[in-house]
Amino acid sequence: MPERFIDQNAPSLSGGVPQPPESLPHGLIHPPPKVQEVVAAEKAKFGARVTSSVEERLLNEWTLQYYFEHLGHEVLYRQTPQGPEVLAVGFEEIFARTNGIDPEAMTGLKTWMPG
Amino acid sequence: MSKLEIPISTKVLWHTGDRCFWVDIDLHVKDRAGHWHQRAFRVDTATDLTTMAAYEAKRLGLPIPAHPVAGAVHKQTGLAIHSGFLRFRIAGLNTTEYAVSCFFLGDPDTPPNPNQPVTYPRQLLQPLQLLDQLRFTMDKDPTSAAIYGTLTVEQKSPNCARHRLHQDSLKLNRPWSIFNL
Numbered sequence: 001m002p003e004r005f006i007d008q009n010a011p012s013l014s015g016g017v018p019q020p021p022e023s024l025p026h027g028l029i030h031p032p033p034k035v036q037e038v039v040a041a042e043k044a045k046f047g048a049r050v051t052s053s054v055e056e057r058l059l060n061e062w063t064l065q066y067y068f069e070h071l072g073h074e075v076l077y078r079q080t081p082q083g084p085e086v087l088a089v090g091f092e093e094i095f096a097r098t099n100g101i102d103p104e105a106m107t108g109l110k111t112w113m114p115g
Numbered sequence: 116m117s118k119l120e121i122p123i124s125t126k127v128l129w130h131t132g133d134r135c136f137w138v139d140i141d142l143h144v145k146d147r148a149g150h151w152h153q154r155a156f157r158v159d160t161a162t163d164l165t166t167m168a169a170y171e172a173k174r175l176g177l178p179i180p181a182h183p184v185a186g187a188v189h190k191q192t193g194l195a196i197h198s199g200f201l202r203f204r205i206a207g208l209n210t211t212e213y214a215v216s217c218f219f220l221g222d223p224d225t226p227p228n229p230n231q232p233v234t235y236p237r238q239l240l241q242p243l244q245l246l247d248q249l250r251f252t253m254d255k256d257p258t259s260a261a262i263y264g265t266l267t268v269e270q271k272s273p274n275c276a277r278h279r280l281h282q283d284s285l286k287l288n289r290p291w292s293i294f295n296l
Contacts, residue, residue, distance in 0.1 A: 038127060046262045054260050057122070065126045072229025074155070090229065091171050099175075103143045103153035103206060111155035113139055113238070115126065 021073050021090030030083045031063040038062060052081075060084040064112040075112040084112075117270040119208045123253075123263040138266045140240060141206035146176035153206060156240035158251075158266065165244065168236040169197050169219035170226050177201070179219045192234045194220040211270060215244045247271075 031039070039058050043050045050058075060079045068075055068089070076088040076097060087109070088097040098106065125136050138158045143151040152175045154167070166189075172179050183195035201217035204210060220236035221227055227235050242251050248271055255264030 042262070049258070049260050049262050051260045054262060061124055062126065069126070070232070072232055072235055091168075091174075091226070095171075095174055098153065100150075103141075103151050106153055109153075111139075111141065111153070113155050113157060115135070115137075 019071050021088075021093055024071065024073065024089050025067055026086045026089065028080065028082060028085045029063055029067065031059045032066055035059065035062045035066050056081050061112065065115075068112065069114055072114060074114070077110055077112060078108055079110060117209055119205065119268045120261070121266045121268065122261045123255075123265060125263050136263060140266075140268070142201075142203040142240070143206055144175065144177060145202040145204075145212070147178045148176060150176070151204065154238060156238045158242055159239040160241065160243055162239040162241050163218070165201055165215045165217040165239060165241045166220055166236060167201070167217065167238045168227050169195075169221045169223040172197075172219045173223040177219075179223065189218060189220050189236075192220060192236055194234060194236060195222065196220060197223070205268060208268060208270065211248075213245060213248060215241065 036059070039055060039062065042058060043055065056079060059081075060077070060083060063083050064075055064077065064086075073090040074094060075084075075086055076094045077084040077086050079085075088094040094111070098109075121138055121140060123136050123138055125134050127134060139155045140158055141153055141155050144154050145151055154171075154175075156165070156167075169179060179199045180197045183197050187196055188194060189196050197219035199217055199219055200214045202212060202214045204212055229235055242249070245251075250267075250269040250271055252267040252269070253264060254267070255261070259265070
């Protein structure tokens with residue numbers, strides 16, 4: 001059953017215009033109101049099961065989806081309570097940022113992949 | 116640790132309001148020099164084989180065949196196929212090394228175009244290739260904080276894994292020395 005929340009204005013649906021990684025958001029991205037709205041709905045639905053860590057993960061993943069879905073770029077980010085801190089967008093930026101780094105030393109860094 | 120629990124992710128399809136669910140897993144893929152690189156793969160039982168972009172594999176220094184398979188293209192993307200192996204560890208599990216057959220897709224010297232999603236080679240892990248060594252369980256506990264459920268990845272036997280890796284490479288007659296790109 002589809003949910004009521006539909007946002008035709010999500011940046012990731014801006015439609016057909018190629019967007020190079022450097023033109024996309026970097027740094028700390030605050031969850032847009034629409035994402036906060038969906039997270040609030042999940043909290044209402046699941047109650048105490050939405051712990052602070054679960055809420056943080058949802059805020060981060062859905063904010064990235066909101067801004068980057070359908071653009072074809074992976075995103076390297078650090079999850080924070082305020083929203084994702086985007087460190088690199090697209091393979092080349094991620095490669096430049098992580099090449100030569102032991103993955104074991106990348107604790108706390110996550111990769112988001114578009115659908 | 117020989118067991119890893121990954122929370123299932125979900126997203127809203129902004130156009131329709133539907134939800135879809137998936138699981139991504141971080142792999143430490145091994146390059147020719149024996150160094151490791153962290154890459155995320157989507158767990159996908161529907162993919163024919165594990166796939167990733169040949170361009171990205173080459174940039175990472177992974178061993179891939181020098182030439183694509185003659186006369187064949189990847190049906191879903193139309194890209195050339197470099198049929199090889201992906202060697203990796205599973206981040207957060209333990210240090211056991213695994214190897215699966217892998218299609219490295221596209222031209223190793225040309226970056227794939229993210230603005231053409233239909234032909235963009237994706238990083239997909241075919242988990243059914245790993246059932247000799249690993250157990251994959253999807254479940255949902257109605258009291259758990261993993262509100263959409265979890266994928267549990269569990270190692271069956273470390274000794275068995277190493278044995279299978281060796282056996283598979285022999286069985287498929289693909290010695291590592293052919294990967295010289």
